[in-house]
Amino acid sequence: MGVLVNKGTRLLVQGMTGREGRLHTELMLRYGTKILAGVTPGKGGGSVEGRPVYNTVKEAVKEHPEINASILFVPAPHTAEAAYEAVDAGVELIVVITEHIPVHDAIRFIEYGRRRGVRIVGPNCPGVISPSECKVGIMPDHLFKKGHVGIVSRSGTLTYEIAWSLTSSGLGQSTAVGIGVDPLVGLDLIEVVRMFQDDSDTEAVVVIGEIGGDAEERLAEEMKNSGGGIPVVAYIAGLTAPTGKRMGHAGAIISMGEGTAAGKKKRLADAGALVADIPSDIPKLVRKGLEGSVRS
Amino acid sequence: MRLYEYEAAKILQNEGVKIPEAILVETPSEAVQAYRRLKRPVVVKSQVLASGRGKAGGIIKAEDEEQVKKAASKLLNSKIRDLPVKKLLIQERIQVAQEIYLGLIIDRSARRTVIIASSEGGVEIEKLAAEKPEKLIKLYIDPLAGLNQKQGEEIASKIGFQGREAEQFTNILQKMYQIFIKMDCELFETNPLVLTKEGTLIPLDARMIVDDNALFRHPELQKRIEDMTELEIEAARKGLSLIQLDGDIGVIGNGAGLVMATLDMVAYFGGKPANFCDVGGGAEAERVAEAVKLVLKQPKVRVLVLNILGGITRGSDVAKGLVDALNAVSRTVPVSVRLAGTGEEEGRAILSRAGLKYTSSMEEAVREALGVS
Numbered sequence: 001m002g003v004l005v006n007k008g009t010r011l012l013v014q015g016m017t018g019r020e021g022r023l024h025t026e027l028m029l030r031y032g033t034k035i036l037a038g039v040t041p042g043k044g045g046g047s048v049e050g051r052p053v054y055n056t057v058k059e060a061v062k063e064h065p066e067i068n069a070s071i072l073f074v075p076a077p078h079t080a081e082a083a084y085e086a087v088d089a090g091v092e093l094i095v096v097i098t099e100h101i102p103v104h105d106a107i108r109f110i111e112y113g114r115r116r117g118v119r120i121v122g123p124n125c126p127g128v129i130s131p132s133e134c135k136v137g138i139m140p141d142h143l144f145k146k147g148h149v150g151i152v153s154r155s156g157t158l159t160y161e162i163a164w165s166l167t168s169s170g171l172g173q174s175t176a177v178g179i180g181v182d183p184l185v186g187l188d189l190i191e192v193v194r195m196f197q198d199d200s201d202t203e204a205v206v207v208i209g210e211i212g213g214d215a216e217e218r219l220a221e222e223m224k225n226s227g228g229g230i231p232v233v234a235y236i237a238g239l240t241a242p243t244g245k246r247m248g249h250a251g252a253i254i255s256m257g258e259g260t261a262a263g264k265k266k267r268l269a270d271a272g273a274l275v276a277d278i279p280s281d282i283p284k285l286v287r288k289g290l291e292g293s294v295r296s
Numbered sequence: 297m298r299l300y301e302y303e304a305a306k307i308l309q310n311e312g313v314k315i316p317e318a319i320l321v322e323t324p325s326e327a328v329q330a331y332r333r334l335k336r337p338v339v340v341k342s343q344v345l346a347s348g349r350g351k352a353g354g355i356i357k358a359e360d361e362e363q364v365k366k367a368a369s370k371l372l373n374s375k376i377r378d379l380p381v382k383k384l385l386i387q388e389r390i391q392v393a394q395e396i397y398l399g400l401i402i403d404r405s406a407r408r409t410v411i412i413a414s415s416e417g418g419v420e421i422e423k424l425a426a427e428k429p430e431k432l433i434k435l436y437i438d439p440l441a442g443l444n445q446k447q448g449e450e451i452a453s454k455i456g457f458q459g460r461e462a463e464q465f466t467n468i469l470q471k472m473y474q475i476f477i478k479m480d481c482e483l484f485e486t487n488p489l490v491l492t493k494e495g496t497l498i499p500l501d502a503r504m505i506v507d508d509n510a511l512f513r514h515p516e517l518q519k520r521i522e523d524m525t526e527l528e529i530e531a532a533r534k535g536l537s538l539i540q541l542d543g544d545i546g547v548i549g550n551g552a553g554l555v556m557a558t559l560d561m562v563a564y565f566g567g568k569p570a571n572f573c574d575v576g577g578g579a580e581a582e583r584v585a586e587a588v589k590l591v592l593k594q595p596k597v598r599v600l601v602l603n604i605l606g607g608i609t610r611g612s613d614v615a616k617g618l619v620d621a622l623n624a625v626s627r628t629v630p631v632s633v634r635l636a637g638t639g640e641e642e643g644r645a646i647l648s649r650a651g652l653k654y655t656s657s658m659e660e661a662v663r664e665a666l667g668v669s
Contacts (some may be wrong), residue, residue, distance in 0.1 A: 020578065027638075044644050077512060102510035105482050107407055107439045115440075127570065138577075140637035155553025156577065160605045161658060181552065184404040210553055214405055229579060237556040240563040261560075280659045287498055 002130035002175035002202070003150070003195040004093060004119070009134045010066040012057065013038040013237045014047050014082045014197045015073035020097070024089025024138050025049050031135045036064040046260075057082075057089040068088055069093040071127065071136050076100045079123065083109040087118050095136050096122030096186075101131065103184055110186045113289065120186030126156045126178035137178065139163075147172015149286055150196035152189055153208035156181055156213065158237055162279050163210055169283035174202040181210075189215040195230045204231045204289050206282060207273070211238030220267035232273040233282055297506045297519065298345045304384050304502035308486075311471045314498055318387035327368035328361055330386035332641065337389040346377035347503065348420060354381070357389065357390045390500060391493040396455060397421055398469065398499075399485030400476045408436045409476065411443070411469070415455045417488035443473040444649040480510030481484040527590060534586045536575060543568025545665060546597035546629070548587050550575050558603045558658065567666045570597045579609050584617025585624070592625050600631045602667045603642075603658055611635050611643025619650040636663035 009164065011028070015021040016038025025048050029035055037052050037060045044055035054060040061067050070091045074082040079098045087109070088096050094113060101123045113120045121128060127137015133144040143164040149171050153159035159178050166173060177192050179185050196202045209216040216236060223232065239261040269275045274285040299307075302320050309315050318445050319330035320343070331338055349355060354376040356367035397417035403410045413433040414424060425432055431453045437443050448466035457465050468489065476484045486499035499533035513518055524532065531538035537552070541559075545567045549555040552574050559569045571594065575587050591597060593640065604614045614635065622631070633654040635643050640656075647654050655661050663669065 052305065076509065100509045102401060102480055102513070103482065103507045104477060107402070107409070111439045143605075143637065148597055153553075155551065157313075157549070157551030157605050158557050161557065164605070164636065184402070184407055187583035188405075208553070210556065218405065234582055235557075237553050239560045239561060239570065240556075277562050278659070279557055282656075 001199060002201050003192070004121070004128045004175060004177060005069065005130050005134040005136050005187070007133050009034065009069050009093075009136065010064070011035045011136060011175065012060055012064075012067045012070040012072055012086070013048075013051075013073065014040075014057065014086065016040055016053055017043045017046065018073055018075075020128070020138070021073035021203070024071075027138075027141070028135050028169050031141050032132075033134050033136065036060075036067055044257040047240075055118070056105045057085040061089045061091070067091060067223055069095070069136055071095045072122075073095060073097055076102070078112060080105040080109045081203065082114060083120065083208055087113045087116055092118060093136075094118060094120045095125065095127050096120065097138055099124040099129060099181070101182070103182075106182065106184050110184075113186065121177065122180040122182075122185060124182045125180035125185070126159055128175060128177050129173075130175040137177070139178070144176060145172040147174065148184075148200065148201060148203040149173050150202040150205045151176035151208065152192040152196070152205065153178050153260075154189065155208050155237060158208055158279070160245040162206060162235065162282055163206055166283055166286065171208065171283055172288055174199060183213050189219050193219060193222075193232065202230065204233065206232040206286065207232060207268075208235040209234060209264055211261050214259060216264040217267050220264075220273070223268075223271040223273065225265070231286075231292070232268075233276065233289055234265070234268045234273045234284045235279055235282055236264045236268075289291065297508055297511065297517065299504040299506065299517070300343045300345065300383070301341065301502055302343055302617070304484070304504040306501070307504070308471070308499060309473055311475055312630035313468055315502075316388050316390055316498060318385050318502060321368070321384050321386055322372075322382065324368040324372065327364050327384060327386055328450055331358070331361060331364040334386065334388050338364060339387050339389055340364060341373060341385040342371045342376050342381040343375075343383040343385055343389055344376045344381055345381055346381040349376055351420075351636050352376045364445055389628045390490055390498060392488075392490045393493045393495075394491040395488035396491070396497075397487045398426070398472070398485070398489045399481050399487070400472060400481065401483045401485075403436070403636055406436060407475075408439060411437065411451065411473075413451050413455060421485075421487060437473070442477070443470060445470075447498060460495065461491065461497065468497060468499070479504070480507045480513060481505060492502070495513070516627050528595060531573070531587075531590050534590075535583060536573060536587050536590065538574075538587075538590060539568050539572040540594070541571055543570045544596050544598045546570050546573075546594065546600040547603070548573045548575060548584075548590040548591055548600065549603040550577065550579060550605070550614075554603060554605060558601060558662065561659065561662045562601065562666070563575055565666050565668045567662075570594055575609070577609060579613065579617075581613045581617040581620065583613050587623040589625060592621075592627065592629055597629060599630055599665045601661055602631060603634045603635075603661060604637070605634075605658075606643075608635030609638065611639035611641070612646060613639070615643035615646035618644060619652070622650075622652075630665070632661045632665035634658050
C-alpha cells in the first residue's frame with residue numbers, strides 16, 4: 001500500500017504548461033501515474049502530453065471528478081493562490097514543488113488546507129513516490145524500487161541518494177516522502193513517521209534530517225513517549241556545515257534544541273533510533289533494525 | 297534580510313507609532329549638527345546588523361557637543377561584533393520608568409506567528425528566557441484570523457498595564473503585528489519598549505528581519521549582501537549558493553542536503569572541504585560552468601568533487617557545464633565526478649568524450665578525490 005499516493009491516485013498538474021510542469025508531466029506519465037488534467041490560467045483549451053489543460057482547478061475537477069491529488073509547479077508569487085484553489089475544489093492531497101515561497105504565504109495556505117483536512121506536502125519538496133505504483137514528484141524514479149522501507153526526508157537530492165543506496169543493496173521502498181527543504185512545511189516529519197507506523201506494508205522507516213529547526217528533536221521526544229513500533233534509522237546532514245542562518249535571539253527560545261546535527265543525532269539515538277554517520281551506512285542499519293523487529 | 301535600526305524605526309513611524317527623535321549621520325561633524333538640532337542630551341547609537349550592540353560598546357550617552365563628537369569619532373572608527381560602523385543614529389535621550397520586551401517571530405514548528413512579551417525588557421531576551429522563564433508571555437496567533445483586540449489587552453494586563461498604558465500598548469502591538477504581516481517579517485522586536493516618566497510608551501530600539509523569499513513584494517527595500525566574501529557575493533549574483541570554508545577539497549553538488557552530506561563525507565574520510573557550493577535545482581549548463589569556475593578560483597583547491605544526482609537537474613546540462621568550465625580554466629585540477637539520476641546516460645557520454653571519468657557512487661567519488669581506498 002504505502003502512504004499518501006498509490007494506484008488510486010488521480011492527479012492534476014497545476015502549472016502544467018511551464019518548463020518544469022511539462023517535463024515532469026511527461027516523466028510522471030511514463031512512470032505510470034494517472035494524470036487526468038492540468039491547469040494554467042490563460043492556457044485553458046490546450047493540452048500537454050494528451051492531457052487537457054484548464055484555466056481553473058474548479059473546471060478541471062468538474063470535468064474530472066476523480067481527481068484526488070494535485071502537484072504544483074506554479075511560480076512562487078502565485079503558489080498561494082493556486083493552493084487555495086486546489087483546497088477549495090476539494091482536492092485531498094496537494095504536493096508543492098515550488099521553492100522560494102514567502103513564509104507568510106506558506107503559513108496561510110498550509111493552515112487553510114489543514115482546517116479542511118487537506119494534506120499539503122512541501123513547499124520546496126521533491127514530492128512523494130510509492131515505487132511501481134505512483135509518483136507525484138520530480139525524483140529520478142529509476143533510483144527507487146518497490147519494497148518495505150519507508151523514507152521521510154527534509155532534504156531533496158539527499159532523498160534520492162539514500163533511496164539509491166537502499167535500492168542497490170536490495171532494500172526496496174514502500175513510499176518515499178520528501179516533506180520539503182523549507183523550515184516551515186505542511187506535513188511534518190512526525191506525521192509521516194506515524195503514517196508509516198500504521199502502514200502494514202512498511203517494515204522500517206528511514207528518517208533523513210538536516211541541521212536547523214527542531215523537527216528531529218520533536219520526533220525523538222515522540223519516539224521516547226510512544227515506544228515500540230517499527231525500527232527507525234536516521235541520518236542527519238550538516239555535521240560539518242557552517243552554522244546556517246540564525247533567527248536571532250528570540251528564535252532560540254521557541255525551539256527545543258540548538259538545531260545542530262550532533263544534538264539531533266544524540267537525541268534520536270537516545271530515543272532508540274539507529275543513527276548513521278554516512279549515507280552509505282543506512283542499508284546496513286536498516287537490515288540490523290529489521291532483524292530485531294517484530295513486524296517483519 | 298536584516299534591517300538597520302533606523303530603517304525599522306522609520307517603518308514604525310510611518311505606521312503612526314511615536315518613536316524618539318533621531319537623526320542619521322555618517323561623520324562626527326554631522327553628529328554635532330544633529331545634536332545642535334535636537335538641543336538635548338542624546339545617545340549615539342552605532343548602526344550595525346548585530347544584536348547585543350549595547351553590551352559590545354556600540355551605544356554611548358552624550359551630554360554636550362564635545363561628548364557627541366568624541367563618541368561619534370570613536371564609534372565610526374570601530375567595529376562592533378566584527379562589523380565596521382558606517383552610520384550612527386543620534387537619538388534624543390528618554391527618561392525611562394520601565395523597560396518592556398516585545399517581539400513577534402515565526403515559530404516554524406507550530407507554523408504560527410508568536411508574540412513574545414515581558415515586563416522585564418532591556419536585557420537579552422534569551423538570557424531572560426533561561427533565568428526567568430515565568431517572566432515570558434507567549435501568545436500564538438491564528439494565521440487566518442490575525443491578532444484581535446482581546447488578545448492584545450490580555451498581554452497588556454499580564455505585563456501589568458492598565459488604563460492609558462494598556463491602551464497605548466495594545467495600539468503599538470496591533471501596529472507591529474500589521475507591519476509584521478505587511479512587511480513579510482520573520483522577526484520584528486523592540487527591546488526595550490519603554491514607559492517614560494510621563495507615562496508614554498515609546499519603542500527605543502527596533503530590529504527587523506524580512507523574509508528573503510518575499511523581497512519581490514518590497515521593492516522599496518534595497519537588497520544588500522551581508523557578511524559575505526567577494527567570491528560568495530559573485531556566486532550569489534550568479535544564482536549560486538557558495539560558502540567558503542577552510543579546507544582544500546572543492547565541493548559542488550545539487551541540493552543543499554546532498555552538498556552538506558558530501559561535506560560530511562569528505563570530513564568523515566579525513567579531508568577538509570574548501571567550500572559548500574549548491575547549484576540548486578534545474579541548473580543549466582551555464583550555471584554549472586560558473587560554479588566550477590568560481591570554486592576553482594580558490595587557489596587552495598587541490599581537487600574538485602562534483603556530486604550530482606539529478607532530479608530537475610539534467611545530467612547532460614551538468615556534464616556540458618563541467619566540460620565547458622574545465623576548457624575555460626587555465627589551471628589543471630583533478631576532478632572526481634559522481635553523476636547519476638535524470639539524464640545520466642547523455643551526461644556520461646559527454647564526460648567520456650571529454651576524457652573525464654565518472655562514478656555512480658558518492659562514496660566512491662569522495663574516496664577517489666581523497667585517495668582513500
